[in-house]
Amino acid sequence: MRERFANIVAPAGAMKTFIVQPERPGPFPAVILYMDFWGVREELYDIARWLATDGYCCAVPNLYYRQGAILNEIYDRDGKMVSLGRLDPAARARVLEPLQKLIDTEAMDDTAALLRFFAADPAVAAGAKGCFGYCLGGRMAMRAAGRFADEIKAGASMHGSRLVSDGEVSPHLLAKNFRGEFYCGFAAHDPYTPPDTPAQIAAAMRLSPARYSFNIHAGTEHGYALPNRDIYDKQATLRDWEAILPMFHRQLPPDAS
Numbered sequence: 196m197r198e199r200f201a202n203i204v205a206p207a208g209a210m211k212t213f214i215v216q217p218e219r220p221g222p223f224p225a226v227i228l229y230m231d232f233w234g235v236r237e238e239l240y241d242i243a244r245w246l247a248t249d250g251y252c253c254a255v256p257n258l259y260y261r262q263g264a265i266l267n268e269i270y271d272r273d274g275k276m277v278s279l280g281r282l283d284p285a286a287r288a289r290v291l292e293p294l295q296k297l298i299d300t301e302a303m304d305d306t307a308a309l310l311r312f313f314a315a316d317p318a319v320a321a322g323a324k325g326c327f328g329y330c331l332g333g334r335m336a337m338r339a340a341g342r343f344a345d346e347i348k349a350g351a352s353m354h355g356s357r358l359v360s361d362g363e364v365s366p367h368l369l370a371k372n373f374r375g376e377f378y379c380g381f382a383a384h385d386p387y388t389p390p391d392t393p394a395q396i397a398a399a400m401r402l403s404p405a406r407y408s409f410n411i412h413a414g415t416e417h418g419y420a421l422p423n424r425d426i427y428d429k430q431a432t433l434r435d436w437e438a439i440l441p442m443f444h445r446q447l448p449p450d451a452s
Contacts, residue, residue, distance in 0.1 A: 196244055203256065205308040206301070210260040211235075212309065214318075215243050216252040222320040223252040224447035225313045227306070229328030229335040230258060231421070232294040232356075233276070234265045238423045249440065250449025252319050256309055258302050258335070265293045275425040278418050280386065294331065299363070302335055303342050310346060323375065323447040327351035327439065329421055330387070333379070334358055334366050340377055340405075341369025348375030349446035351439045353420040353432075355379065356387040359395050367396045373405035375446045380410050380435040385417040408438055 197216050202209035213235065216223050228243050235257045243253035259265040267290040269277045279287060313319040324346050328336045333355020340350035350373070352358065358379075359367050370377075377400070381393050393411055400407035412419060412431035419428040420435060443449075 196247055198240075198244070201312065203305075203308050203312050205260065205305045207261045207305075210305055210308065211257045212312075213240050213243065213255040214252065215240070215247045216318055217247055217250060221252065221318045223247075223250055223318060224322070224443075224449060225319045225324045226251045226253045226443070226447075227309065227324070227326040227328075227336075227339065228253055228255045229326065229332030229339075230255065231328070231330035231332050231418075232291065233267050234259055234293065236266055236268060238276075238421060241422075249443075251325075251443070251447075252316075254309060254313075256305060258297060258305060258331075259293050260305075261301070262293055262296060267293075271425055273425070275427075276421070276423050278416070278424060278426050280417070281425065297331070299334070299338055303338055306335075306339050306343065310343060323348035325349040325351075325443050325447050327353070328355070329353050330356050330418070337366040337377070338369065341366070341372040344372045344374045349377075349442050350375075351378040351380070351435070351442070353380040353435055354382045354385060354388070354417050356417075358388065359392050367392075367399045370396070370399040370403040370405070370407075373400075373403045376406040376408075376442045377403075378408050378435070378438050378442055380412065380420060380431070380438075382415040382417050382419050383411055383413050384415065387417055410434055410438070
């Protein structure tokens with residue numbers, strides 16, 4: 196694999212971004228991996244590396260770059276990251292602080308900068324691109340698919356948070372703009388996703404020209420799809436990828452270039 200860090204010229208400065216691609220000559224279709232609220236870290240880089248082995252150039256932007264180097268990792272005795280719901284109130288407040296300062300519209304402006312970087316990068320194939328993410332990143336994937344529909348043709352959210360919201364334009368209402376395909380993986384027990392969210396998203400997607408599919412994974416909790424997490428569920432995660440990889444292959448074939 197070839198991997199590097201690039202300082203993307205973004206609206207508020209240099210956005211440090213991890214980029215990985217196959218060793219063989221490209222160009223390769225680009226896929227954005229949006230971080231969860233914990234921030235960028237080796238766990239996410241490993242997921243990007245795994246996807247790159249399938250023929251993609253995968254980028255993991257640091258959406259917290261306005262706040263500096265943010266990394267929250269709290270481990271249990273087994274070396275697994277402790278989920279938010281299992282933290283004491285003080286630790287929970289501390290790790291959530293950077294998230295409170297993150298603004299969705301700013302993250303989408305940063306995504307526009309990343310797409311401009313892709314356009315000038317010879318390692319990235321022209322045409323359709325993909326995105327996916329976890330928790331916060333699932334929401335960012337949904338927003339990106341709505342705002343950049345001319346480029347994002349395949350998107351996925353795993354245990355996404357605030358996919359349906361009040362106030363600002365709710366991410367799920369952007370479904371009418373989607374093109375290509377979108378997939379959602381939901382935890383059966385998720386305090387950050389109300390029980391009626393899957394039905395609301397499905398209803399919105401019926402007004403979209405994009406193809407949509409989803410799974411609600413029995414017995415899982417928020418964070419189930421991250422391999423270093425104390426509540427990781429391998430079967431549910433593989434079920435998500437059983438849907439996501441064929442979607443990527445259909446919408447942005449890795450060998451088309």
